[in-house]
Amino acid sequence: MLRLALALALLLTAPAATAAPEATRSLPARGVLAPGQSLGGLTLGATPANVRARWGNRYTLCTVCKRTTWFYTYSGRTTTGAAVAFRNGRVSAVFTLGVPRGWRTSRGVSLGDPATKVDTVYGALPWSRCLGYGALSIRRGGVVASIYTYGESVYGFALTLASEPVCQ
Secondary structure, eight states: OHHHHHHHHHHHHHHHHHHHHHHHOSOOSSOEEETTTEETTBOTTOOHHHHHHHHOSOOEEOSSOSSOEEEEEOTTOTTOEEEEEEETTEEEEEEEESOOTTOEETTSOBTTSBTHHHHHHHOSOOEEEETTEEEEEEEETTEEEEEEEETTEEEEEEEEETTSOSOO
């Protein structure tokens, strides 16, 4: 009788245990840019399967992008979230879309902060002019972390291979 109860308990709990990880796979509510390492937990060079394992399958394929790009957006917000671009079947860029509140750098620069905070935290960084915004970039080896600015505010983040454009 004890074995039957134990088997029944295992049978009833097994589906919940296997379903839980899938339910937790989504775009992070509070992503972190770790320069030279990751953005929102994703690293450059990851495969599409790695991305799905981390952020799930709820993405939209960009139909106007030059390379395969997946848009992950928050529920009810079609233009706020993050995107992943691929080259040769590997992640070549990860960048925010819109201004997903709660995202920050590993050293505490948050989206929406004054752009002057970037200088205070990271020192003077090289600046690039993008279409409608600027990019302050940190190069570490073959990886570029960019902090996007719009006007006087921190607008977004990106992590790209050095061979990719800083402006995403």
